[in-house]
Amino acid sequence: MKKFKLSNVILAIAAPVAAAVVSIVISSVAVLASHKSPKDAYTTMWEFGTTSASLMQMLNTATPYYIAAIAIAITFRAGLFNIGVEGQLRLGAMFGAYLGAMFVLPPVIHVIAIMIISMTVGGLWAAIAGYLKVKRGVSEVISTIMLNSLAGGLSSYLLATYFVDRTTDSNNMSTKMLPASAQIPDLMPLLNKLGVENQPGGGVYGMLIFAIVLGGIFWFVINRTRFGFELRASGSNPIAARVSGVNSKRMTFVALAVSGAVAGLAGLPAVLGDTHQFNMGFRTGIGFSAIAVALLGRNNPVGMGISALLFGFLEVSSRSLELIDIAPETYVIMQGSILLSSVIAYEVVRRYKITLQSKELAKAVEA
């Protein structure tokens, strides 16, 4: 039995290691193709990426990735695919920032109120896809992609026409500044106490802690509650779930709406922790990178945390590639090759595991 457990550990490590090796090979080929030394590239990235300032940026990049990845993982576990996180988080952040600036509440409560607004908006937006799926049989993959385009246009229009704060004459159109009660403090003072020094332009979003808590909640709800079980059952065998008394239509709708609600939070780390308003410079692409984070992290809260950090690290450290004349977009190749090779590696390991279990079983039966 002990030996079996050891092999389990080896198997668990095998997939990520194999994926890492393959993706390093692919990325190296890409660097070589531009007549540069892969070794130089990796050294530069490592040196730049491991500075304190870069590590802080890595955390700030990873936080929204992580929240958005949880949103996507909810649908993955239900056998659905919410590609619309990008649009949901954009609308959630904008409405949160706009409406949140219209009132003042005591500090923590104000932040909670904004979160509820963002979750409601993101959830409603995703619920459109849920409604279409349940009532009209429209694939949620298609409808959420289309809702992304709508959300992009809608947010620009609303911002420019109604939500823009006309009291300031900045070139960057933005909503009104949030009052202090709606701002989440930076983690820097806390880090100072732990011996981390201030960096120019540095800082760590306070919502990092919220994201970690959210990961724990996600794990508990999915693995330890009836709702989570029914959601996973719908994902792993929808027919058996229905026969077992799970209302599959309701589950589809609820899973998409909850996913959208969580997605609605993914834009808030920057809005509440840094810009304190929603503006045209709002970061794009979080919802798409988060798909890769969820896939790489296998919908597991710890796994997604690691992959969010990895993607954050690559994104930040690859900026240094420009210094040695390599296109920083090389990181997109790295990201892609990691994802591709890990998805394949996980599948190979999964099949091998089933074979291994069958062998164990054969032994048990013969004995």
Place this chain on the structure above:
Amino acid sequence: MSVAVELRHISKRFPGVIANKDVSMSVETGTVHALVGENGAGKSTVMKILYGMQRPDGGEILVNGKSVHFKNPNDAIDASIGMVHQHFMLADNFTVLENIILGSEPKRGITIDFAAARKKVVEMAAQYGLDIDPDILVEELGVGARQRVEILKVLYRGARILIFDEPTAVLVPQEVDDLFNALEGLRAEGMAIIFISHKLDEVLRVADDVTVVRAGSTVAEVKSKDVTARQLAELMVGSELPQPTTHGDTRRPEITLALKDVSIPTKSGSRDLISHITFNLHAGEVVGIAGVEGNGQAELVEAIMGLRDYTGDIEFSGTNINELNVAHRRDLGIGLIPEDRQRQAMMMESPLWENRILGHQRGKPVMRGFVLDKKTTIADTRAIMAEFDVRAPGPTTLAAALSGGNQQKFIVGREMSKAPSLLVASHPTRGVDVGAQGAIWEELRRAREKGMAILLISADLEELIGMSDRLLVMLRGTITLEITDSTKTTPEQLGSAMTGAE
């Protein structure tokens, strides 16, 4: 007489499956040779090896005295071996003739020589007594006729050695008689026939020789005239065969389930899927639903479980449950053993303890409030596995790793553990070995005595007759006959009723 096929010490291992350890058999021309054994004994594997679908790890195959090594079924077909599959592989929208020649069409230039093909097929059909109209569409044919098409298709390719894989599993008794007459004709023509089955009375009727395999090894090769069904059964299982019987009348006055004029209309307005079904099921009673598959039994189950919209009324313990969904009906105490365990009752890639929860996720013992009680669930899973003899390393084993029989025992155990007052059991022993079958019957018996009402749907007529107090025959969505005392009927009579022959 000469030996057509000989298998010597065939062995084959798969991960997790006891396939073949040492299977030997020798089939003479002009005989019907039965290969019998429990499910999982290795019958199918040895036939797949003979038909070139799998390669043996060890041993030798001789066809007409020559050693052969098949890489694929085409090699086997070239060696004049043909297989009549249990599940037919026919194109519904082709005629009988087109299906028979499909894949080996006679050509005249670039066109198919239908005239020559028809002549040959008609001749063959007459020669072997396989009555069939070559120009009818296959979709219009019944099961028995489809099987004849399959046989002709194999013969058309020049097969002299025919493998029949559980050919009677899908047939009603009258069709079985027709098949056996056809086999008689084939034997007379000097064919060698390998007949795979676990129905021993049929084997003794049709076979000359019988090879018995158990746990992957040949345990006996006997002449059928020298043995009885009981002796064969004992060879198969190494012990005595369980019987589907119930004792005494345990019916109680209270009505557990009542259907009143239940119909499932189709949207297109064609014939109702089930039509005006009315019956009562008492506590402590087993009512068997007999019928050829596809006559509304599955839809009836779905209506009772709330998986499908219906008209009419369904009452459970005196309360109308029309408005209740699946979950609420299960909560009230309706258990279900669905007909297709992998599709409807299991999460194959989840461990057994999670499968334990499926269908029971709304209460104890697996839940404490809304929170899953993993520890208790695992303990409970272990208890079910022990009580129902589910052979697996433990509760964390993935469902996919279990054999079909063990999966079924687990599902039966899961449903029984809640002690529902009504159990809807669809083919509860389909595809399980004799040992598991006996265990499941015993569980049903015990539950019946304790007052559980059981609705039993099965294609195994002996199981239906033996286990049921009362039988209802379904044909085209309606109940065409009620047999109030199931001991007064035979499988043959029931089979006639099922096809509407009476």
